[in-house]
Amino acid sequence: MQQQNSAFVRTELVADQPPPSGEKGLVRWLRTNLFATPGDTVLTFIGLVIVAMVVPPLLNWAFLSAQWSGADRSVCATVAQGGVQPDGWSGACWAFVRAKMELFIFGRYPLDERWRVVLVAAMFVVLLVPLLIPRIPRKGLNSVLFFLVFPVVAFFLLVGGWFGLEYVETPLWGGLLVTLVLSFVGISVSLPFGIVLALGRRSNMPVVKMLCVIFIETIRGVPLITVLFMASVMFPLFLPAGVNFDKFLRALVGVSLFASAYMAEVIRGGLQAIPKGQYEGADSLGLGYWQKMRLIILPQALTLVIPGIVNTFIGLFKDTTLVSIIGMFDLLGIVRQNFSDATWASPQTAITGLVFAGFIFWIFCFGMSRYSIFMERLLDTGHKR
Amino acid sequence: MASQETLRDDGVGRASLLYDPKIRGIVYQIVVFAGLVLFVGWIVNNTIDNLRRANISSGYDFLGQRAGFDIAVSLIPFTSDSTYGQALLSGLINTILVAAVGILTATIVGFLVGIGRLSKNWLIARICTVYIEIFRNIPPLLVIFFWYLGVLSVLPLPRDSIELPFSSYLNSRGFFFPKAIWGEGAWLVPVALLAAIAMSWFVARRAHARQMATGQTFPVLWASVGLIVGLPLLALVVTGFPISFERPTLGTFNLTGGWTIKPEFIALYLALSFYTASFIAEIVRAGILGVSKGQTEASYALGLRNSQTLRLVIVPQAMRIVIPPLTNQYLNLTKNSSLAVAIGYPDLVAVGGTILNQTGQSIEVVAIWMMVYVGLSLSTSAFMNWFNARMALVER
Numbered sequence: 001m002q003q004q005n006s007a008f009v010r011t012e013l014v015a016d017q018p019p020p021s022g023e024k025g026l027v028r029w030l031r032t033n034l035f036a037t038p039g040d041t042v043l044t045f046i047g048l049v050i051v052a053m054v055v056p057p058l059l060n061w062a063f064l065s066a067q068w069s070g071a072d073r074s075v076c077a078t079v080a081q082g083g084v085q086p087d088g089w090s091g092a093c094w095a096f097v098r099a100k101m102e103l104f105i106f107g108r109y110p111l112d113e114r115w116r117v118v119l120v121a122a123m124f125v126v127l128l129v130p131l132l133i134p135r136i137p138r139k140g141l142n143s144v145l146f147f148l149v150f151p152v153v154a155f156f157l158l159v160g161g162w163f164g165l166e167y168v169e170t171p172l173w174g175g176l177l178v179t180l181v182l183s184f185v186g187i188s189v190s191l192p193f194g195i196v197l198a199l200g201r202r203s204n205m206p207v208v209k210m211l212c213v214i215f216i217e218t219i220r221g222v223p224l225i226t227v228l229f230m231a232s233v234m235f236p237l238f239l240p241a242g243v244n245f246d247k248f249l250r251a252l253v254g255v256s257l258f259a260s261a262y263m264a265e266v267i268r269g270g271l272q273a274i275p276k277g278q279y280e281g282a283d284s285l286g287l288g289y290w291q292k293m294r295l296i297i298l299p300q301a302l303t304l305v306i307p308g309i310v311n312t313f314i315g316l317f318k319d320t321t322l323v324s325i326i327g328m329f330d331l332l333g334i335v336r337q338n339f340s341d342a343t344w345a346s347p348q349t350a351i352t353g354l355v356f357a358g359f360i361f362w363i364f365c366f367g368m369s370r371y372s373i374f375m376e377r378l379l380d381t382g383h384k385r
Numbered sequence: 386m387a388s389q390e391t392l393r394d395d396g397v398g399r400a401s402l403l404y405d406p407k408i409r410g411i412v413y414q415i416v417v418f419a420g421l422v423l424f425v426g427w428i429v430n431n432t433i434d435n436l437r438r439a440n441i442s443s444g445y446d447f448l449g450q451r452a453g454f455d456i457a458v459s460l461i462p463f464t465s466d467s468t469y470g471q472a473l474l475s476g477l478i479n480t481i482l483v484a485a486v487g488i489l490t491a492t493i494v495g496f497l498v499g500i501g502r503l504s505k506n507w508l509i510a511r512i513c514t515v516y517i518e519i520f521r522n523i524p525p526l527l528v529i530f531f532w533y534l535g536v537l538s539v540l541p542l543p544r545d546s547i548e549l550p551f552s553s554y555l556n557s558r559g560f561f562f563p564k565a566i567w568g569e570g571a572w573l574v575p576v577a578l579l580a581a582i583a584m585s586w587f588v589a590r591r592a593h594a595r596q597m598a599t600g601q602t603f604p605v606l607w608a609s610v611g612l613i614v615g616l617p618l619l620a621l622v623v624t625g626f627p628i629s630f631e632r633p634t635l636g637t638f639n640l641t642g643g644w645t646i647k648p649e650f651i652a653l654y655l656a657l658s659f660y661t662a663s664f665i666a667e668i669v670r671a672g673i674l675g676v677s678k679g680q681t682e683a684s685y686a687l688g689l690r691n692s693q694t695l696r697l698v699i700v701p702q703a704m705r706i707v708i709p710p711l712t713n714q715y716l717n718l719t720k721n722s723s724l725a726v727a728i729g730y731p732d733l734v735a736v737g738g739t740i741l742n743q744t745g746q747s748i749e750v751v752a753i754w755m756m757v758y759v760g761l762s763l764s765t766s767a768f769m770n771w772f773n774a775r776m777a778l779v780e781r
Contacts, residue, residue, distance in 0.1 A: 033507035040506050047508035207414040211421065221759035223720035225734055226751060233747040237435045238428045318524035325526075325727050332527055339534070351535040358523045358531070365522035 062355070065091030069098065077346040093352040096344045103338065104356075107174015107329055113166055117177055120154045124184075132371065134378060147188055170248035174329035176360070178248075182255055182320040182330065187313050189256040194263025199293065201264065202271055212264070219261035224319050228254045232326045251323045259316045266308035270301030303379050310372035314365045321361075332357050432748070439745070447744050448473070454739055456731045458647050469740050476736030477757060483653055483732065484719040484761075490658035491718060492711075495665025502670050513666065520663035525721050528660045533652035533728045540648075552632045560646040561633040570624040577620035578613065585609035649730035653722065661718045665711065672707035673699060704776045712769035716762050723758075733757060 018024070022031065034044045067075045067085075076093035077083025085091075097104070106114050127146040130136040158181070161167035173181070200212035219227065231254030235245055274297055282292035302309070324333030335353040339345065402408050436443055448470035456463050459475045460482065502513035520528070538557060541547060546554040546561075553562035567574075585608065592603035621628070633645075676699050684694040725732040734754060741750045 033505070036505060043504070043506050043509050047506070047512055050512060051508075205410045205414045207418050211417070218755065218759060221716075221762040222755050223723035223734070223758060225723045225726065226754040226758065229734075229738070229741070229747075229754075230751045233741065234751055237432045237747065240431050241435055241438060314522070321524040321526045322724070325724075332524065332530075336530065347539060350538070351531075354527060354531050354535055358527050361524055361527065362519065362522045366518065369522065 061090060062092050065089060067091060067093055067095050070095035071099075072343045073346045073349070076344070076348045076352075081346060083346065091348065092355065093344075093346065093348040096338075096349050096352055097356045099344070100335075100338050100341075104175045104331060104334055106177055107334055108172045109174070109177065110166070110168060110172065113160070113168055116157045116160070116165070116168075120157050121180075123150060123153065124180075151185075151188070170246055173248065175334045176331050178323070178328060178330040179317075179320050179332075182252060182323065183313075183317045185252050186255045186259045186316045186320070190259035190263045190312070190316065191309070193256070193260035194267050195298065197260060197264035198267035198271060201268055216261045216264050219258055220265065224255075224258050224322050225325055227258050228322055228326050230254065231257075248328065251326065251328060255316065255320065255323070258319070259312065262312050262315065263309065266305050266312055267301065269308060270303075270305035271297065273304050274301050306375055306379065307372050310368055310375075314368050317364060317368070318361065331360060441745050443746075443748065445749055447740075447746050447749070450744075452740075453743070456736065457729075458650060458731055469744070472736050472740065473733065473753065476731055476733040479730065480719070480722055480725075480732040480734075481761075483650065483657070483725070483730070484722050487654055487657040487661065487718050487722065488715050490654070491661040491665055491714070494658060494662035495714075496669050498662060499666035499669025500673070502666060503673055517663045517666050520660055521667070523660075525656065525660045526724050526727060529652055529656040529724055529728060532656045533648065537648040537652050552630075554633055557648065558645070559648050560651060562644055562646075563630040563632045564644045566629050566631055568628060571628065573620040573624050574617050577616040581612040581616040584616075585612050588612070647730070649725070649728050652728055653725050653730050657718050657721055660721070661714055664714050664717075668707055668710045668714065669703070671710075672703035672705075675706045676702045701776070705773075708769060708773040708776060712766055712773075715769070716765055719761055719765065720758065 019028075021027065035041045070076065073096075074083040075095055076085070076091075078085045078087050078089050080087055102114075106117055109117060127142065127150055131139065131142050131146055136142075156162055157165070158173075158177075159168065159170075197212050197216060200208050201216065203209050203212075228251060231250040232247065235250050235253070239245060278296055278300065279292070282296040287295065320330055321332040323330050324336065329337060335357045339350045339353060449468050451465075452467055452469050452472045453465050454472070455465050456472060456475050458479060460478050461471070461475050463471060463475050498513045498516055501509050502517065504510050504513070540555060540557045543554075543556045543558055546556040548554055551563065553560065555561075585605075588603075588608050589605045592605045592608075596602055680698055680702065681694060684698040689697065722732055723734040726735040726738055729735065737750045737754055741747050
């Protein structure tokens with residue numbers, strides 16, 4: 001071994017030194033995340049300028065200068081515009097939204113019958129929440145209640161005309177009610193229809209396959225607004241004379257057809273991603289076509305494409321705003337309609353209403369996308385292809 | 386029972402015709418087809434009946450009739466004496482115009498934001514994330530209204546126009562800017578531009594060939610920029626600047642002269658670009674993340690710099706992932722341009738809607754819409770498929 005003639009041999013370890021001051025805490029974070037290179041520093045300053053330009057005016061507009069209560073437009077208009085605010089004032093007119101809130105939610109649904117809408121909404125939430133939380137058991141019963149019983153009950157409650165309930169015609173419906181009914185029906189019709197279309201497109205029967213391809217590609221190639229126009233002006237022509245077809249129903253059919261075509265393509269992606277061995281395995285077990293699909297293929301394929309399905313739902317939810325173009329009053333439509341209300345019309349009304357509607361849509365869509373990310377993590381079996 | 390035995394005697398080995406998948410398939414298809422024919426026949430029958438009752442003659446003859454309405458924004462000459470056919474053509478051109486400019490802007494903004502979201506700079510990444518999450522979760526129609534009613538309508542009246550450089554003005558009637566009037570000999574400029582483009586293409590080809598043969602590189606980008614800017618400039622100098630500008634001048638109530646871009650167009654263009662850009666940003670991000678980390682590390686190991694790594698290694702591979710969904714977004718933007726009808730920008734759907742109301746030719750107008758949009762979709766995807774095939778890396 002080596003000879004050592006050291007005068008001093010350390011017997012215990014030196015205590016850890018603290019890191020240099022530039023390598024810890026806030027300074028380190030700033031240096032690595034904001035000022036790593038000269039280029040980075042420039043970018044950070046550009047970012048700071050953007051934030052400084054956008055955030056304070058926005059906060060000021062939405063909160064500090066905003067008017068939260070008031071009886072009419074005078075609180076939201078400057079002196080020159082016939083109001084009480086000083087010249088140059090600019091702020092959100094939340095008073096307008098507060099005054100119109102009921103209208104934005106129910107539309108012109110009769111005042112005395114609004115408990116029916118509230119009841120349906122409560123049922124919707126009570127049935128939906130346990131369905132969304134994976135830990136809660138009895139999913140089968142829950143889905144049957146949600147997808148089969150709930151729509152029937154909701155239909156009778158909302159439309160009325162039976163069991164002593166007053167009949168409420170659909171032109172009176174409006175606001176968030178219409179948006180949610182359209183989305184719910186669109187979603188629950190487009191999923192089974194999309195599955196059928198996707199299976200049809202991958203079928204071995206040339207006639208079935210061709211029909212599905214033509215339907216899917218035509219619908220996907222045109223904007224929703226043309227489908228809605230078709231539903232609103234052409235459907236009445238298709239039916240025998242004298243058969244009246246509710247306008248709301250026409251929009252529902254249009255939206256559902258449109259969403260089905262998109263859903264079909266998403267599901268087809270899932271079907272294609274399932275390895276051939278799964279199909280062959282099901283065949284060798286002696287399962288018939290529908291058994292094979294129901295028990296082996298679809299559960300895997302649908303799990304794979306959950307993000308795509310939820311994206312289609314989000315797209316559908318956003319697309320329901322288009323019914324306002326064919327003269328129905330969904331949330332956006334009714335907000336727009338109220339811009340011209342003489343009691344509230346001021347330069348701030350339109351922008352406030354749009355920000356409010358945008359915020360409601362944003363909450364729903366953002367919630368859906370977060371939930372899809374959560375489900376994706378939960379269902380990830382770790383051997384995704 | 387009898388048929389069963391005969392079949393078995395033939396040695397086919399099937400229990401019954403009923404269980405033969407081929408025959409079942411044919412029967413199913415006949416049933417589906419017959420059902421469809423009956424259904425379509427019923428619809429056609431009803432439609433003919435209804436049209437006769439409403440006294441509407443079907444057919445495309447109405448396209449040659451006088452339109453009687455005006456189109457605010459038209460790239461082809463259009464008066465109220467023009468025909469319905471010309472009106473539809475003008476609408477189609479407007480659709481293509483807004484879609485083309487929108488696609489260009491959305492791509493640029495989308496790529497910037499998508500790369501920004503992956504930036505190591507915390508602030509930039511946060512700003513990009515907030516942008517994406519806001520715009521992705523709001524209906525496009527609402528974004529259009531936001532720009533149209535919220536931003537553009539609060540611009541000042543023409544007499545208090547905001548003055549911008551190069552004698553352009555911005556007010557609630559739109560964006561006004563000088564109109565270039567080309568004089569004698571100006572044809573040389575576009576010719577020079579075309580020549581410059583052709584020459585840059587040639588230079589790029591030669592440079593590529595040389596790099597493949599000898600390994601020496603040539604600054605193609607700068608050479609092309611020089612050519613494309615320089616040659617038209619040279620042409621201008623040679624012909625003695627045959628160009629003059631008609632500036633918009635402030636009248637009592639409005640600006641006159643020059644070019645005007647209507648607020649409807651600006652609102653639609655900005656809304657579509659910003660909305661679609663948020664989706665493109667996510668696609669770009671997914672594409673860049675989809676390139677495996679080993680590629681970056683290998684490229685650093687070869688001594689390539691950060692920018693070179695991005696340009697030569699990451700982007701070409703990310704493009705493979707990016708192009709198919711990008712095509713979808715382009716198609717979505719084109720289809721979303723039909724929301725123009727909500728703010729009165731005369732695109733194909735808005736013009737068609739007016740015609741539909743005037744003539745009642747609903748089937749024909751809807752058929753034209755569908756054919757045009759399906760045609761646009763098919764041609765865009767054909768182009769993007771060609772581009773995709775070019776960009777795809779040749780695998781071993």
